[in-house]
Amino acid sequence: MRLGPVFGAAIAMAAVPLATLLVLAASAALSPVAAMAAGAVCALAALLLAAAYTRDVHLLADTLRHAALEHEGGGSLPLALPRFPALQRLALAIGRLVRVRDARTAEVARLSAANEAIVESLPDPLLVLGEDRQPRRANKAAREAFGGAIAAVLRHPDMRAAIDRTFAGVGAQTVDLHVPVPVPREVRATVFLLDPPLPGGTRAILTLSDRTRERALDRMRADFVANASHELRTPLTGLIGFIDTLRGPAADDKAAQSRFLAIMAEQAARMNRLIDDLLLLSRIELDEHQPPLGRVDLASLCARVVAGFEPQTAKRRMALLLAVAQGAAEVTGDADQLAQVVQNLIDNALKYGREGGTVRVELAPASPLQGPVRPGIRLVVADDGPGIARQHLPRLTERFYRVDAGRSRAVGGTGLGLAIVKHIVSRHRGQLGISSEEGRGTTCSVWLPIEPP
Numbered sequence: 063m064r065l066g067p068v069f070g071a072a073i074a075m076a077a078v079p080l081a082t083l084l085v086l087a088a089s090a091a092l093s094p095v096a097a098m099a100a101g102a103v104c105a106l107a108a109l110l111l112a113a114a115y116t117r118d119v120h121l122l123a124d125t126l127r128h129a130a131l132e133h134e135g136g137g138s139l140p141l142a143l144p145r146f147p148a149l150q151r152l153a154l155a156i157g158r159l160v161r162v163r164d165a166r167t168a169e170v171a172r173l174s175a176a177n178e179a180i181v182e183s184l185p186d187p188l189l190v191l192g193e194d195r196q197p198r199r200a201n202k203a204a205r206e207a208f209g210g211a212i213a214a215v216l217r218h219p220d221m222r223a224a225i226d227r228t229f230a231g232v233g234a235q236t237v238d239l240h241v242p243v244p245v246p247r248e249v250r251a252t253v254f255l256l257d258p259p260l261p262g263g264t265r266a267i268l269t270l271s272d273r274t275r276e277r278a279l280d281r282m283r284a285d286f287v288a289n290a291s292h293e294l295r296t297p298l299t300g301l302i303g304f305i306d307t308l309r310g311p312a313a314d315d316k317a318a319q320s321r322f323l324a325i326m327a328e329q330a331a332r333m334n335r336l337i338d339d340l341l342l343l344s345r346i347e348l349d350e351h352q353p354p355l356g357r358v359d360l361a362s363l364c365a366r367v368v369a370g371f372e373p374q375t376a377k378r379r380m381a382l383l384l385a386v387a388q389g390a391a392e393v394t395g396d397a398d399q400l401a402q403v404v405q406n407l408i409d410n411a412l413k414y415g416r417e418g419g420t421v422r423v424e425l426a427p428a429s430p431l432q433g434p435v436r437p438g439i440r441l442v443v444a445d446d447g448p449g450i451a452r453q454h455l456p457r458l459t460e461r462f463y464r465v466d467a468g469r470s471r472a473v474g475g476t477g478l479g480l481a482i483v484k485h486i487v488s489r490h491r492g493q494l495g496i497s498s499e500e501g502r503g504t505t506c507s508v509w510l511p512i513e514p515p
């Protein structure tokens with residue numbers, strides 16, 4: 063303990079009694095000896111009192127210094143208790159205050175860790191922007207979706223304009239952006255200010271949701287409606303034309319009437335087929351997420367379907383051969399849907415194959431076309447026709463996609479056959495592969511698992 067403050071305090075305490083003794087001695091009310099003795103006692107008492115008081119005050123100061131430290135220390139405060147009761151109460155109060163503060167600090171740390179975890183695990187990308195409009199933080203989804211391209215997103219002119227408007231106080235802004243990197247994407251960005259700003263320079267939040275799939279689905283839906291209407295309109299227009307002709311110029315022409323009626327019947331049948339195929343497709347799509355549970359003997363199913371094609375085979379003088387390898391047993395599936403698959407593939411091979419050519423239908427136990435080895439059966443339908451140019455192969459299973467639309471329509475095709483095959487195979491958790499060599503022929507392979515998925 064430094065002595066200066068002790069003496070200072072002692073002088074302050076003893077000043078009044080000493081001055082009183084001095085006045086009493088001077089006015090001869092007290093003998094000089096008694097005054098000196100009383101003065102000495104007074105000075106000693108003040109010195110002792112000041113020493114004890116100064117020690118207590120220093121203790122309090124140390125306690126406060128500890129309390130001011132950020133780390134938790136409330137449990138050990140006060141360090142030691144002052145002797146003066148009033149100072150004792152003060153020290154205890156400081157201890158309580160620090161314990162409350164430490165509990166709050168721990169609570170805030172827990173809340174901020176929870177916030178951090180929530181932001182980090184949000185499925186949509188989220189960026190935290192600072193006062194300078196630069197990203198301070200990006201959550202996991204943002205890092206995964208954009209990686210190093212976050213700066214490019216923020217530099218997009220529409221994005222910059224939206225951020226500027228938000229910082230100008232106009233309120234939250236939402237913009238749709240086309241982001242070309244790292245892969246082309248349609249992104250909806252929403253930016254809003256945090257008011258007041260958070261500590262650490264957080265001024266605004268920017269969320270980015272990927273709308274690419276949604277947009278593609280919208281486009282597909284619109285395309286589908288346009289395509290379906292177009293496919294129906296063509297035969298319908300023909301029918302209306304023939305009805306007009308039958309009512310007018312050909313009203314009395316018996317020969318023309320029967321010729322036109324035959325064409326009209328064919329057009330009506332085509333519309334019927336198209337509607338059947340569309341309904342079939344939507345039914346398959348409806349339960350595509352539910353794998354079938356029945357057992358189907360593929361060998362006898364193929365034999366039945368092949369037998370049904372005899373008239374078409376004969377008409378184009380083609381050979382339709384079925385080869386079933388040993389062990390090509392049952393699969394888990396829906397018999398009607400699998401018959402549809404075999405039917406559509408053989409129908410294509412006979413329609414687009416070479417006149418007088420050969421179509422081979424083969425069944426054999428096999429592993430999947432891609433992915434890990436699993437027991438299954440491969441169905442192959444191969445023709446030796448003109449084949450399909452490589453650029454068309456990836457699009458063959460799209461609805462209404464035809465390599466040669468004129469030829470397909472001429473042979474009664476709706477362009478939905480392979481789309482139906484694809485959806486049925488996908489419902490069976492199987493795999494479809496189409497390979498073709500121009501001038502050599504086309505091979506369609508379907509792999510189906512033997513055991514239910």
Ligand SMILES: Nc1ncnc2c1ncn2[C@@H]1O[C@H](COP(=O)(O)OP(=O)(O)OP(=O)(O)O)[C@@H](O)[C@H]1O
Pocket residue numbers: 339406410411414415445447448449450458459463464465466470471474475476477478479480481504
């Ligand atoms: N074996 C094949 N050889 C050559 N081209 C084929 C073969 N199979 C399919 N294609 C081509 O793929 C297109 C799409 O076939 P898909 O079966 O989906 O429709 P489609 O045969 O035209 O009509 P649908 O099957 O509905 O009657 C066909 O229009 C045809 O151009």
Ligand SMILES: [Mg+2]
Pocket residue numbers: 406409410475477478479480
């Ligand atoms: Mg077809």
